[in-house]
Structures are given as C-alpha cells and as structure tokens.
Amino acid sequence: SEIGRMTSLVSVQLQDNAELGGSLPSELGRLSHLSYLRLSNTNISGALPTELGAMESLQTLYLDNCSLNEPLPSTLFNANLSIRTLHLEENRINGLLPSTIANASNLWYLYLQYNELSGVLPLAFNDQLRFIYAYGNRFSGKLGVSDGATSLLTCQLKHISDLSCF
Secondary structure, eight states, rough: GGGGGGGOOEEEOSSEEEEEEEEEOGGGGGOOOOOOOEOOOOOOOOOOOOGGGGGGOOOOEEOOOOOEEEEOGGGGGGGTOOOOEOOOOOOEEEOOGGGGGGGGGGOOEEOOSSSEEEEOOOOOOOOOOOOEEEOSSSEEEEEOGGGTTOOOOOOOOOOOEEEEEE
C-alpha cells in the first residue's frame, strides 16, 4: 500500500470517516516516525496488524468505535514501544488480553471497554499505568494487582461477572 512509503509522517488523523473501512495495512509498521494515529469512528475492521509492534515512535493510538473483531496481537505491547495512550474501546475485539501487556513499560492510559475480551484480566502492569477502563467485557476469575501497578489511579472494571479480588 502507498501509506508505507510515507515514512516521514508524524501524525495521521482520519477519525469520524464512515467511508474509511477495511483492514489496517501491515505497511503501517514502516512508519517509523509516526507518533499519533487516530482512526476513531471509522469502519476499520478485522485484526490489528502485528506490524504495529514495530512502530517504536507511536505514542498515541485511537482505534475506538471501529469494527475491529479479532484478538489483540501480542506485539502491540512490545517493551520497546513508546505507546502511552491506547484507545480500543467500543469494538468487538475478542479473545484474551495478551500477557505481554506487562511489557508495555510506557503505557499510561488503556481503554478497552465494551469489547468481547474474556478470561482473566492480567493486572501485571508496569509502574507507569495510571488509568485502565475494561468494563463491558467478559473477564472473569481472580483479580490481583502486581507490585508494578503502584501508580494506578483509576481502574474501572464494573459489569465483570464472576470476578473475585486477590
């Protein structure tokens, strides 16, 4: 795709565009300078490309209110990523939350509400995470906060069935 050739891009904002649809191209991973990607309220569907894990400059990713309907790739939470804000709410993302989320050492804000994520919510987070919104999913099991989540200010997990703490 042509977007992979635009390697100097720093910001892409195409939100609120119903005409924008289909899968995200894997060539996004070539945009080594991209720090801000906002595709909220579009018809982007399918899975997130694993190549997003190669975008070391990406700090903010908005893919909320789209039609994503596959599990999250574990590469999205590589330790070498700069991502601080991740908006994936109001999609149909399913499966388990990758355990590699503990590697996302720069992540401050995580928005996962109203998806179809399931299993145990792994709260082995980094010491930078400030906010996590994960309600409206299918998480269950025992919830335990690791020593790494000492800076967590807001954790909204309402409407989670069969959840016990610690």
